[in-house]
Amino acid sequence: MNIIIALLPAIGWGVMPWIVNKVPNSRPANQIFGVGMGATIVGIIVTLIQHPAMSLPVFFLSLFSGALWTIGQIGQFISFTRIGVSKTMPISTGLQLVGNTIIGALIFGEWKSSHDYLFGIIALVIIVIGVILTAYTEKDTDSGMKATGRDIVFLVLTTVGYLAYSTFPKMVSANAEAMFLPQTLGILLGSVLYLFFSGNKAAFKEKASYLDLFAGISFGIAAYAYIISAQVNGVTNAFIYGQLSVIISTVGGMTLLGERKQGKELLATLAGLCLIVVGAIL
Template sequence: MSILIALIPALAWGSTGLVTTKMGGTAAQGTLGMTFGAFVFGMLTLGLFVVPQAGADFAFNPRIWIVGFVSGLFWAVGTAGQFVGFKKLGVSVGNPLSTAGQIVSNALMAAAVLGEWTTGRMWTFGLLAIVAVVVGAVFTALPDSKAPAEVNPEHDFKGGLVAVLISTIGYMMYFVFPNLLNKIGYISNAVHNRHDGLDYMTAIVGPQSIGQVLGAFIIVIFFMKEGKTMFQKGTWMNIVTGLVWALGNVFMFISTANPNIGQATASTLSQTGIIVGTFGAIYLLGEKKSKRQMVFIVIGAILVVIGAIMIAKLKTL
C-alpha cells in the first residue's frame, strides 16, 4: 500500500505538462495559475485535515510555517523553469530531461546529505541506477536529423536546457528542504516524527502554498516581465493544473515521511510520471516524432523506470 500511495504523485505530476498545455497561456500564466490552484488545495488541507488531526498549535507552529514557506519559494523557481523548458523544448523533450534531473539530484541529496544510503552496496547500485536514468533521459530527448523541421515558434534548445537546469535546482531544494531542516536541528525530531511524520509533512502544505504564490508573483513580474498579462485567461485556466499538482504534492510528502519509503525513494517514484508525460504529449497533444525517435523514446523510458525501481529498492539490498 505504501508503494501505491508513493506512485500517486507520478500520475498527478506526469499529467501536469499535459494539463497546462491544454489549458493554454504563457509559461508565466501557467506558473501563476498553478500556484493559485496549489493555494486553494493547501488551505483546504490545512483547515480540513491538519487542524482537526494535529491541533491548531501544531498546525500554526512558526518553525513549520517558515520551512513550508521557503520550500514553496524554491518550488516556484522550479516550476517557472520547468514551464519555460516545456515551451522551448516541447513537453515530450522537456519532461524527461526535467524528470531525470530531479531523480538524480534528489537521490544524491537524500543519499549524501540526509544519509539514506548507508552501505557501499547501496551506493553502487544507486549510482548505476542514476546512470540508467541519465542515459534514458538522453535517449528520450534525442533529435532526429531526418525528422521534419521544428515548427514550435518558441523552440530554443539551449535556452530550454538552461531553464530545465534552474528548474532542477529549485525542485531539489523544494523536495529536500523540509527534511534537511530536521537534519540540522531546526525542526525537532518530536515535531518531525509525530504520527510517523504525517502531521509535519501535511502541516507544511499550507504555508508552502503561500510561498509558492509569492514566489510566482516575484518571478512573473520581475524576471519574466509579464506583469501586465498575469491575470488573463491562461492564468485562471491553469488553476486546474495547480489542483492536479497539489494532489500529488500531498501524497509526495506523506510518502517522504513514511519510514518505509523515505526521501530518495518517494521522490524517485514520483518521477516515474515520465511515462504519462512523454507518451501523453505524443498521443494526446500530437507532438510529432519520427520512427527512430519513438524507438529511442521507448528505450529511454524503460531505462528511466528501471533506474527509478532500482533506487526504490535500495533499502532491501
Template structure:
C-alpha cells in the same frame, strides 16, 4: 492494496498536470499563475482536514522552501514551451531522482553502504542512460524547422530541476513534517508566481500583461492536480515510507512523455521515437531500483 493505490495517485496527477497545462493554452504568465494559484487553493482547502503542527521555525523554513519551489515551477513552465512536455518532464524527473539520490548519499548518509549503494549507483547510471536516449535528436529538415532551443532549454532545465530538488532537501534536512509544510510552502510559491510574472520583471515573456483572464482561471485545474499530488505524496510517504512512495510518484513520466507526443502532437522522427521509448523504459527501471536501494538503506 489501498496503500499502493494512494502511492500511485500522485503519479497519475503529476503525469497529467503538464499535459493539461499546455493543452489548455495560454501564455507562460497565465500558466504560471493558474498552476500556482490552483495548488495554493488545494493546500488551503485541505489543511483543515489534515493534522498539522506549526511552529515559527516550521513556518519560516517551509515558506523559504516554497519560494525555491516556486522559482523551480516558474522556470519549468517556461521550459515546457522551449523543449516541449515530452522532453522536459522525463529529463527533469531523471534529474530530480539523480540529485535526490546523491543528496541522500552525501548529505544524509542514506544508501551509502552495501547493496543500497550498489543499487543507488546503478539507478543513477540507468537514469543517466535514459536521459541520453530521450534527449537524442536526429538531424533532419523537420527537426530544423521545429527549432528546439536546446541551449536555453538546458539552462532552464538544470536550474528548475536544482530548485525542485533543493526544496525537498531543505524539508528533509530540517526534519519537517510533510503535512505541516504544505500550506506555508504554497504561500511562498504563489508569491513567487505573482512577482515573477510582473511584465517589468519578465520582459522576455512579452510586454502585455494578460495574467488576469479566463485562460488563467482554466489553468487552476492542473494547479489543483499538482497540489493534490504533493499532499498525496506526503500521506503515502507516512504510510509506506519514502523508499516506496517517492519512486512510485515518479511513474507519471510515462504519461508526461507519451502524452506530449500523442496529445500535444510534439514531433518525433521514427528513430527519435524508438530512442524515446528506450529512454523511458530504462528510466522506469532506474526509478524502481531507487526504491530497491532505499529499502536496503
C-alpha cells in the same frame, strides 16, 4: 486501496503538463500563477480538515522552499514551449532523480554501505543514459522541438529550485502535513514575484491564468496524495510510484499534444523512459 493512493501522485503530476498546454493562449507566466493559486486552494482545504500543528520556523522554512520550487516549475513551463513536453519531462525528471540522490547520499548520509554506493552509482548512470536517449532528435525531424545544449543547461540550472524544495523539509523535524500549506503559499508567492520581476503583470488579469488554476489543483492533490502514500506505503514505494508521472506526461505529450515522434526518435524516447524508471527503482 494503497496502490490507488500510490498512483494518485503519478496521475496528478503527469496530467499537469497536459492541462497547461491545452489552455488557449497560456504562457509560462499564466501557468505558474495558475498553479500557485490552485495548489494554495488545496493547501487551505487540507489544513482546514487536518488542523496540523505548525511552528513559525517550520512555516517560514516551508514557505521559502515552496517559493524556490517555482524556479524549477518555471523552467519546465518555459521548456515546454522550447522543446515540448515529451522531451522536457523525462529530462527534468532524470535531473531531479540524479540531484536528489546525490544530495541524499553526500549531505544526509543515506548511502551507508558499499552495496548502497554500488547500486546507487549504477542507478545514476542508467538514469543519465535514459535522459540522453529521451533528448535524442533525428536531424531530419520537422517538429522544431530539438533539445540543444542550451536547453539542457537551462533545465539543469532551474532544476536547482526543485532540489531545494525537496531538500529543505529534510532539515527540520516536522509533520509533512504541517509543511503542506506554507509550501503551497510559497509557490503562490514565488509565482507573484516572478510575474512582477519578469514584466508579466498582465497575467494577473488574463483568463488563461485562471484556467491554469486546474493544473495547480492537480499538482496540489498529487502532492498531498504523495504525503499519504508515504505514510501507508513507505517513502521508497511512494517515491517509485510517483516517478511513473514521467511516463504519463511524456506519452501524453506524444499523443494528446501532438508532439509526434517516429523511427529512431520514438524508440530512443521509449527506451530512455524505461531506463529512467529502472534507475528510479534501483
